[in-house]
Amino acid sequence: MSRYRPPSAPSAPYITPQGRDKLMTELRYLCDDLRPEVTKALGEAAAEGDRSENAEYIYRKKQIREIDRRIRYLVKRLEVVKCVDQRPADQSKVFFGAWVELQDLDTGSTARYRLVGADEIDLDAGWISVDSPVARALLKKQEGDDVVVERPKGEVIYEISRVQYDPFE
Template identity: 50%
Template sequence: MKTNLITREGFEKLQKEHDYLWNERRPEVTKIVTWAASLGDRSENADYQYNKRLLRQIDRRVRYLRKRLPDLKVIDYAAAQDGKVFFGAWVEIENEEGEIKHFRIVGPDEIYGDEVKHYISIDSPMARALLKKEVEDEVVVRTPEGNKEWFVNKISYQSSNQYKTD
């Protein structure tokens, strides 16, 4: 079962997606479907078939968002979180081989898309292992290959993608 937590940025992004799909994208596609249907034989009309399928995908996503958004709980930063890893934290960890990873712990609805490749779900084994840890703490994460050890280097709660790199 997915956790219902989400950052404010994530919630606003999903709300924006819903509004765009419902108020802009769906009316555009509906016009194309109506136009294509007016041409006659729909069985061999690629415009009609493609856009009808696109309309179904839009409707499916809008239904999902309308069901999901009211269930989500927005978690804002609180000063009491400083110094420990909690939901919304940017974390830098390092293993004994010197491999360094940077990521933000967010809700499962926020980890999809290109711009969020440095996000991990609060439901992931890594995030669960890191919760309540402090800088210089050792973290053991269970993986299919066995236990992996990591050390916490940095913790921050800035909302911007401060670690956005490639």
């Protein structure tokens, strides 16, 4: 059996100002604080002698590779993303950055989501990717509209009860 997986579709190149600031803060931390600290520890481990059996040296080399990989990713991603810092002209409809409150018509339960970029997903806070099936179903809809979302378990019908571009209280 093959392990081949077709490449996934590229994520939307949008990000909120808070998400961009978070990525830039992480990049600064990796470059200015963590990498020099790990490099110093690597030098100390290398000075201990035989590198082929030095677990500390091998671990630090691996750690440097992982840090460098993340730095490369962040630099490339920050070049590509477009920061969406303005609200849409029609704020009654769901677009990127919107806070949406949904009511499940079958169970009556309520869910609150914010549509954000792929780099900002936080399920505990209710931040979902604009590329997710729920977000794609919500785009360009407004309060009172019914939305059908296809899920692996079957489809679910939600009613949009609130749309706003400020966080819910």
